[in-house]
Amino acid sequence: MPSYSRIINPKRHLDSAEAEGRKLFPYYAGFSSSFVDSVFETLEIPNDSVILDPWNGSGTTTNTSLKHDYSVIGSDLNPAMIIVAKAALVSKFDIDSLLPLAHSIIKKSTKFYAVLEQDPLLNWFDSRSAEHIRKIESSINSTLVSHTHYVELGSSEGLAKTTPIAAFFYLSLFRSVRRMAASFVASNPTWTKVGKTPEEKVTASKEEIFASFLREVTLLGQQHKANTSTKEVDTAKLKLLLSNAESLPLSENSIGAVITSPPYCTRIDYAIATYIELALIRVGAEKFSLLRRELTGSSTVPKSYLEEKIEWGPACLEFLERLKNHPSKASQTYYLKNHTKYFDSLYKSLNEIARVLKPNAPCILVVQNSYYKEIRNDVALIISQMAQGMGLKLNHQADFVAARSMVDLNKKSKSYINKRHTVESVLILEKN
Numbered sequence: 001m002p003s004y005s006r007i008i009n010p011k012r013h014l015d016s017a018e019a020e021g022r023k024l025f026p027y028y029a030g031f032s033s034s035f036v037d038s039v040f041e042t043l044e045i046p047n048d049s050v051i052l053d054p055w056n057g058s059g060t061t062t063n064t065s066l067k068h069d070y071s072v073i074g075s076d077l078n079p080a081m082i083i084v085a086k087a088a089l090v091s092k093f094d095i096d097s098l099l100p101l102a103h104s105i106i107k108k109s110t111k112f113y114a115v116l117e118q119d120p121l122l123n124w125f126d127s128r129s130a131e132h133i134r135k136i137e138s139s140i141n142s143t144l145v146s147h148t149h150y151v152e153l154g155s156s157e158g159l160a161k162t163t164p165i166a167a168f169f170y171l172s173l174f175r176s177v178r179r180m181a182a183s184f185v186a187s188n189p190t191w192t193k194v195g196k197t198p199e200e201k202v203t204a205s206k207e208e209i210f211a212s213f214l215r216e217v218t219l220l221g222q223q224h225k226a227n228t229s230t231k232e233v234d235t236a237k238l239k240l241l242l243s244n245a246e247s248l249p250l251s252e253n254s255i256g257a258v259i260t261s262p263p264y265c266t267r268i269d270y271a272i273a274t275y276i277e278l279a280l281i282r283v284g285a286e287k288f289s290l291l292r293r294e295l296t297g298s299s300t301v302p303k304s305y306l307e308e309k310i311e312w313g314p315a316c317l318e319f320l321e322r323l324k325n326h327p328s329k330a331s332q333t334y335y336l337k338n339h340t341k342y343f344d345s346l347y348k349s350l351n352e353i354a355r356v357l358k359p360n361a362p363c364i365l366v367v368q369n370s371y372y373k374e375i376r377n378d379v380a381l382i383i384s385q386m387a388q389g390m391g392l393k394l395n396h397q398a399d400f401v402a403a404r405s406m407v408d409l410n411k412k413s414k415s416y417i418n419k420r421h422t423v424e425s426v427l428i429l430e431k432n
Contacts (some may be wrong), residue, residue, distance in 0.1 A: 002042050002043055002044065003042065004042060004395075004396045004398065004428065006038055006041055006042045007035075007038050007039065007042055007396075007398055007426055007428075008034060008035055008038045009035070009400045009424075010031035010032065010035040010261070010366045010400070010424060010426060011031060011032065011035075011400070011402070011424065024058070024084065024087060024088055024171065024220065024223065025058055025084045025171065025174065025175070026178075030057050030058060030060055030261055030366075031060060031261055031366050032060070033060055033063070033064045035366075036060060036061055036064035036065070036259055037064060037068075039259055039364055040064075040065075040068050043257070043362055043364075043428075045070070045256060045257045045362070046256060047069070047070070048071075048256075049070060049071075049255075049256020049257055049361075050070070050071045050072065050073060050254065050255050050256050051065040051070045051071070051072040051073070051255075051256065051257050051258075051259060052072070052073045052074075052075070052250070052255045052257070052258045052259075052260075052353075052356065053072075053073075053074050053075070053258070053259055053260045054075045054245035054248060054258070054260055054349060054352070054353065055075075055076065055245055055260050055261060055262055055263060055296070056074030056075055056076045056081065056082070056085055056240070056260075057076060057081050057084075057085070057261075058081060058084050058085055058088075059074060059081075059084065059085025059086075059088055059240075061074065061259045061260065062074040062085060062238055062240070063085070063088050063089065063233075065259075066089075066233040066234065066235070066237060066238060067231070067233055069234070069237075070237070070256075071237040071238075072237060072238055072239075073238075073239045073240075073241065073250070073255075074238070074239070074240045074241070075240075075241040075242075075243045075244075075245060075248060076240075076241075076242070076243075077242065077243065077244050077245070077291065077294060077295055078270060078271070078274060078278075078291065078295065079153055079154045079155075079158075079159055079242055079278070079281060079283065080174070080274045080277035080278050080280075080281060080283075081274065082159050082240050082242060083153065083159070083162060083167045083170050083171065083174075083277075083281070084167070084171055084174070084277075085240060086159075086162060086163075086164050086167035086240060087164060087167035087168045087170070087171035087220075088164075088224075089164040089167075089233070089235055089238070090164045090165060090167075090168045090224055091164070091232060092224070092225070092232065093232075094165060095221050095224050095225050098165075098168065098169075098217055098220075098221045099214070099217055099218060099221060101143075101165075101169075102169065102172070102213065102214055102217040103214070104143070105136065105139045105140055105143055105169065106136065106139070106210050106213065106214070108139045108142070108143060109135040109136045109138065109139035110135065112134075112135045112138045112139060112142075114131055114134035114135040114137070114138045115127075115131055115134070116134060116282070118284070118285065119134060119279075119284075120278070120279035120282070120283075120284025120285065120288070121133055121134065121177075121279050121280070122201075123194040123195060123275075123279065124181040124184050124194065124195055124201060124202055124276065125180075125181070125201055125202045125203075125204070126198065126201045126202070126203050128203070129201075129202060129203055129204045129209065132204070132205075132206045132209045132210075133173070133177060133209055133280070136173055136209070136210075136213055137170075137173060137280055137281075138150065140166065140169045140170060140173065141153075141166075144162075144163065144165060144166035144169065145158070145161050145162055145166050146161060152281075152282060153170070153281040153282075154278075154281055154282065154283040154287060155242070156241070156242045159240070159242055164235070168220065168224075169217070170280070170281070171220065172213060172216040172217045172220050173213060173216070173280060174276070174277045174280060175216045175219075175220065176209075176212040176213045176215070176216040177276055177280060178276050178277070179212065179216075180202055180204055180209075180212060181202060181276055183202075191269070191272060191273075192272050192273070192275040192276060244294065245262075245296065245345075245349040245352060245353075246296075246345060246348040246349050246352060247348075247352065248352045248355075248356055250356045251356070252355055252356060253356070253357070253358045253359065254356055254358070255356045255357050255358060255361060256358055256361050257357075257361055257362050257363070257364070258353050258357060258361075258362070258363040258364065258365075259364045260364070260365060260366070261365065261366035261367070262296065262297075262346060262349065262365060262367060262383075263295070263296045263297030264297060264367070264368045264370060264379075265297060265339065265342050265370045265377055265379055266297075266368070266370045267297070267299045267338065268297055268299075269292070269298060269299045269300075270295050270297065270298070271288065271291050271292035271295055271298065272292070272299075275288070278291070296342065296345040296346065296349065297342055297345075298341075299338065301334055301337035301338050301341060302337060302341060305336070305337060305340065306337070306340040306341055306344050308320055308340060308343075309344075309347070311347065311386070311389055312343050312347055312382070312385075312386060313382060313385030313386050313388075313389070314385065315378055315381045315382045315385055316343055316382045316385070316386070319339075319372075319375065319376075319377050319378070319382070320336070320339060320340065320343075322375050323335060323336060323339060323372050323375060324336055326372065326373060326375065328373055331372075335372060339372070339377075343382070346382075346383070346386070347386055350383065350386055350387055350390060350392070351390055353392075354387070354390040354391060354392050354431060357392075357431040358431065359431055359432070360430060360431060360432075361430070361431050362395075362428060362429065362430050363387075363392060363427075363428075363429040363430070363431070364426065364427070364428055364429075365383060365426070365427040365429065366424065366425070366426055366427075367379045367380050367383060367424070367425050367427060368402055368422065368423070368424045368425070369422060369423050369425070370422075371420050374420075376420075376421075379425075380397060380399075380423075380425035380427060383427060384397070384427060384429075387429050391431060391432045392429040392430065392431055392432070393429060393430050393431075393432055394427060394428070394429055395428045395429065395430050396426075396427075396428040397425055397426070397427055397428070398425065398426040399423050399424070399425050400423065400424045400425070400426075401421075401422070401423060401424075402422040402423060402424040
């Protein structure tokens with residue numbers, strides 16, 4: 001039996017100023033690379049195993065697994081996050097070429113006619129500013145993705161053509177535009193507002209936009225140089241899939257270990273959190289709405305009620321019953337739909353994990369409990385009960401006091417905060 005005491009707090013190294021400076025992209029969910037290191041140091045995962053993260057996010061599991069020389073698959077339904085995960089894989093041999101290439105991209109951008117009908121960037125920028133940003137984006141696509149025609153990056157085919165270098169420049173533009181639109185990001189960083197009047201929207205000159213992009217290329221290149229290991233990883237061992245965790249395009253019994261963090265049940269809107277980045281890769285209007293509805297944990301709810309299932313376990317059903325009986329407004333309507341949708345998606349995703357895992361293979365989940373008003377939603381217990389019915393045995397649970405919870409940023413919840421105790425749990429399951 002392994003010594004689980006070596007498994008560290010998943011967020012321990014994410015709160016320091018130094019760690020903040022090393023982040024390539026602001027992303028609330030997830031865990032540190034040091035946590036993934038501690039998992040590999042603790043569990044004897046065979047060297048020929050394939051590691052999976054079905055909610056890959058910014059790519060901590062995939063990038064750290066490559067450094068340990070494992071083959072790894074990262075799956076995410078959000079195409080912007082696949083670009084972010086790829087951008088971290090730029091070779092150290094290419095770093096010194098990035099800034100000269102950025103100048104070439106800007107020079108080429110002036111030749112593009114890049115006005116889109118109903119460009120989603122118009123949510124935050126005036127038409128002239130949006131056009132200059134779009135010209136840079138078009139130039140990146142033409143220079144590094146396809147020189148013959150524009151390739152949409154909201155699809156599996158487009159993402160497959162996106163190399164780490166192309167992703168690096170898209171990430172630089174992500175960061176640049178996010179900084180320029182910073183006034184639209186609320187106190188909760190997963191809530192992004194839009195400009196409702198022309199006066200509210202950002203106006204920036206061509207020179208300011210070009211300078212901002214070059215600055216981010218420089219800063220991101222410096223971060224890469226500081227963070228890149230002396231050992232070059234084998235990117236041939238990586239697959240990044242644009243897919244839903246509820247339906248993974250993987251064979252049964254093919255995965256040697258899962259290391260992941262399911263979306264928290266705190267109504268974090270992961271689509272809105274990357275609203276600006278999705279707009280940059282032209283995922284707007286109906287495409288954006290569809291993605292938003294499909295993501296686990298979304299704040300959007302279905303029109304009809306989903307059926308509660310006994311397979312979700314007694315802890316889940318008890319929580320839902322208490323929620324339904326709560327006197328607070330919308331408990332029996334919006335909030336019931338929101339939570340049943342979350343548990344339905346979580347159950348289906350866990351079932352997929354159980355399907356693709358090899359017998360005796362581990363599944364490491366980082367989860368956080370949440371609250372509806374004063375009612376505790378013990379997600380760790382709910383997952384362990386769901387998993388038991390799928391042949392996933394809980395071998396170990398480590399609980400850590402969470403420094404923060406997104407739901408606590410809601411000013412309307414202040415009256416309940418003293419009754420809350422937010423805990424982050426590491427669950428180590430094993431397929432029987």
